[in-house]
Amino acid sequence: MGFVLFFLLGGLMVASALGVVLTSHPVRSTLCLVVTLFLLAVFFIFLDADFVAALQVVVYAGAIMVVFLFVIMLLNLQVDPHERTPPSWRFFTLGGASVFVLAVLYLLRAAGTLLPGPGMQSAAPAGFGSIEAVGLRLYTQYLLQFEITGLLMLAGVIGAVVLAKRRVG
Amino acid sequence: MDSLWFELAVSTIKALVVLLMVLQLAGMLGWVERKGSALIQDRIGANRASIFGFAGAGLINTMMADPLKFLTKEDLIPEGVDHLLHTLAPAVHLFPALVTFAVIPFGDVLVIGDHTINLQVAPLNVGILFILAMVSLGVYGVVLGGWASNNRWSLLGGIRGSAQMISYELAMGLALVAMIMTYGTLDLQAMVRGQGGHFLGFIPAWGIWYQPLAFIIFLCAGIAESKRVPFDLPESESELVSGFFTEYSGTKHLMFFMTDFVEVILVAGLVTTLFFGGWQVPFLARDGFHFPGGAELLLPNVVVAVLQIVSFSVKVLFFCWLQIMIRWTLPRFRYDQLMRLGWIGLLPLGFLNAIVTAVVILAWGQH
Amino acid sequence: MVPTTYYVGLSAILFAIGVIGVLVRRNAIVMFLSIELMLNAANLAFVAFARQQQSVDGQVIVFFVMTVAAAEAAVGLAIIIAVFRHRQTINADELRLLRW
Numbered sequence: 001m002g003f004v005l006f007f008l009l010g011g012l013m014v015a016s017a018l019g020v021v022l023t024s025h026p027v028r029s030t031l032c033l034v035v036t037l038f039l040l041a042v043f044f045i046f047l048d049a050d051f052v053a054a055l056q057v058v059v060y061a062g063a064i065m066v067v068f069l070f071v072i073m074l075l076n077l078q079v080d081p082h083e084r085t086p087p088s089w090r091f092f093t094l095g096g097a098s099v100f101v102l103a104v105l106y107l108l109r110a111a112g113t114l115l116p117g118p119g120m121q122s123a124a125p126a127g128f129g130s131i132e133a134v135g136l137r138l139y140t141q142y143l144l145q146f147e148i149t150g151l152l153m154l155a156g157v158i159g160a161v162v163l164a165k166r167r168v169g
Numbered sequence: 170m171d172s173l174w175f176e177l178a179v180s181t182i183k184a185l186v187v188l189l190m191v192l193q194l195a196g197m198l199g200w201v202e203r204k205g206s207a208l209i210q211d212r213i214g215a216n217r218a219s220i221f222g223f224a225g226a227g228l229i230n231t232m233m234a235d236p237l238k239f240l241t242k243e244d245l246i247p248e249g250v251d252h253l254l255h256t257l258a259p260a261v262h263l264f265p266a267l268v269t270f271a272v273i274p275f276g277d278v279l280v281i282g283d284h285t286i287n288l289q290v291a292p293l294n295v296g297i298l299f300i301l302a303m304v305s306l307g308v309y310g311v312v313l314g315g316w317a318s319n320n321r322w323s324l325l326g327g328i329r330g331s332a333q334m335i336s337y338e339l340a341m342g343l344a345l346v347a348m349i350m351t352y353g354t355l356d357l358q359a360m361v362r363g364q365g366g367h368f369l370g371f372i373p374a375w376g377i378w379y380q381p382l383a384f385i386i387f388l389c390a391g392i393a394e395s396k397r398v399p400f401d402l403p404e405s406e407s408e409l410v411s412g413f414f415t416e417y418s419g420t421k422h423l424m425f426f427m428t429d430f431v432e433v434i435l436v437a438g439l440v441t442t443l444f445f446g447g448w449q450v451p452f453l454a455r456d457g458f459h460f461p462g463g464a465e466l467l468l469p470n471v472v473v474a475v476l477q478i479v480s481f482s483v484k485v486l487f488f489c490w491l492q493i494m495i496r497w498t499l500p501r502f503r504y505d506q507l508m509r510l511g512w513i514g515l516l517p518l519g520f521l522n523a524i525v526t527a528v529v530i531l532a533w534g535q536h
Numbered sequence: 537m538v539p540t541t542y543y544v545g546l547s548a549i550l551f552a553i554g555v556i557g558v559l560v561r562r563n564a565i566v567m568f569l570s571i572e573l574m575l576n577a578a579n580l581a582f583v584a585f586a587r588q589q590q591s592v593d594g595q596v597i598v599f600f601v602m603t604v605a606a607a608e609a610a611v612g613l614a615i616i617i618a619v620f621r622h623r624q625t626i627n628a629d630e631l632r633l634l635r636w
């Protein structure tokens with residue numbers, strides 16, 4: 001049962017990821033990525049990561065992708081007729097990526113049983129991946145990183161405003 | 170296996186009931202809006218739709234005339250639009266609004282035989298995060314609707330609308346954070362159950378006594394999210410015709426239009442659940458009434474469930490009516506006033522509320 | 537139960553698609569979207585391993601990755617807007633002032 005669902009959703013996810021890369025229209029590309037992110041959130045729920053799944057939808061699919069759409073609309077980007085990749089480039093990229101994927105899959109098949117930890121078969125402890133568990137870790141063990149991330153956000157906001165400002169006069 | 174089929178059947182029935190009730194109520198709210206606005210503006214309003222002179226107090230209008238009119242209109246698609254996006258936008262706009270009703274509880278439990286049915290379509294234990302996620306997804310309908318219209322005024326309405334929605338999402342989230350802190354849970358059903366006690370023996374312990382400021386912030390943010398007056402600049406009927414959904418006609422326009430009313434019901438439902446006790450009836454526990462004087466009235470579970478559903482419906486209807494009254498009373502905000510209210514007004518208030526709530530909880534313990 | 541290796545394999549495929557996107561497409565925004573795809577592939581791997589080891593640390597890392605991605609998207613898009621204002625194009629082949 002789990003396998004069927006996994007391959008179904010995984011196939012959809014790969015299809016929409018290919019849609020991101022292959023579509024010529026930027027808006028359709030962005031929407032394909034939104035679908036991919038949504039499916040990823042579903043996978044996160046399968047992996048008992050409820051809080052991260054909700055964050056994925058609220059932050060990634062709901063805010064970051066909206067900013068992408070905003071920029072595309074602001075600049076009124078249409079299909080670009082001048083965009084072309086040299087054929088040799090395409091061949092080498094595709095070849096390199098396939099080699100990478102095949103190597104990783106082979107490694108996983110060979111070393112899959114050597115992964116440390118209890119494994120997927122054992123049930124997760126109660127409250128695993130809930131907002132309490134993640135929040136507790138964030139505010140106790142990773143507090144410094146959390147605060148630095150806050151500073152990073154501030155720098156990002158200021159940087160974005162300064163860079164996109166229209167110089168008057 | 171038998172229990173699995175039973176669960177599936179129960180879930181399907183619950184989902185269907187909620188969906189149909191919401192859609193029906195959305196249609197009727199269209200009529201309530203027209204008659205309500207007419208009463209406020211001292212005119213008669215729409216009263217021409219009738220069958221053989223029988224108007225049925227607006228039922229003919231809502232159930233037959235209005236929907237038939239929308240469904241039978243020609244589906245005009247302007248030239249040069251992206252057909253996929255043009256067709257997708259209304260569906261993307263309606264979907265999150267409808268799906269959010271899955272986590273709103275409309276009753277406590279219904280006991281049939283030895284099965285206990287939780288009267289909530291999806292008993293998620295991260296209910297509030299689900300609501301925030303669906304509200305975030307609601308922005309796409311506006312953005313795509315404006316973009317796919319190949320019309321620069323629709324685009325303007327779409328960009329304004331989405332900027333407004335993402336600004337007020339933050340204020341809404343902060344109001345919800347304060348409620349989460351007060352009740353210590355993200356599950357809406359648990360929150361409603363937590364509002365069952367009484368102060369001084371007879372005042373129901375509803376959320377609004379704990380979080381009045383959060384109620385105001387949430388109501389304002391909710392009305393802004395559903396883009397109703399006074400926040401309806403994306404639509405601005407007197408300026409942009411219909412704003413981001415000008416170029417839609419027929420069924421697509423019906424979907425956009427209906428989402429407006431579905432979101433009214435959604436905001437009403439959320440406000441009821443969080444701040445006004447949801448399905449709680451004063452003095453009603455699971456087995457019957459327990460009055461403060463000591464008198465008791467024991468009732469079977471079915472009657473209790475029906476009373477709770479009725480109580481929930483009455484409260485939701487009250488807040489729908491309230492939003493419609495607000496619409497026809499207040500003028501529209503200018504765009505910079507709107508943004509200022511969201512970022513410089515509601516957001517700091519939300520932060521202040523959250524901090525004060527946190528301090529109070531630390532000092533006095535939870536709830 | 538689906539073994540962890542399947543999730544990591546899916547993550548590798550998504551990552552490879554992202555890399556193809558960055559290298560093959562010349563539109564700056566689509567390159568950006570492919571970078572976000574790569575980040576999400578890494579997120580999937582992190583969450584899968586977090587479940588494998590039953591440690592919430594993996595999900596905390598995902599939280600940080602998301603915030604970094606948000607900041608990076610904001611600044612990157614602001615740069616794209618600024619570049620577009622000057623050059624009226626965001627095709628990476630036509631932005632070659634700094635090339636030798």
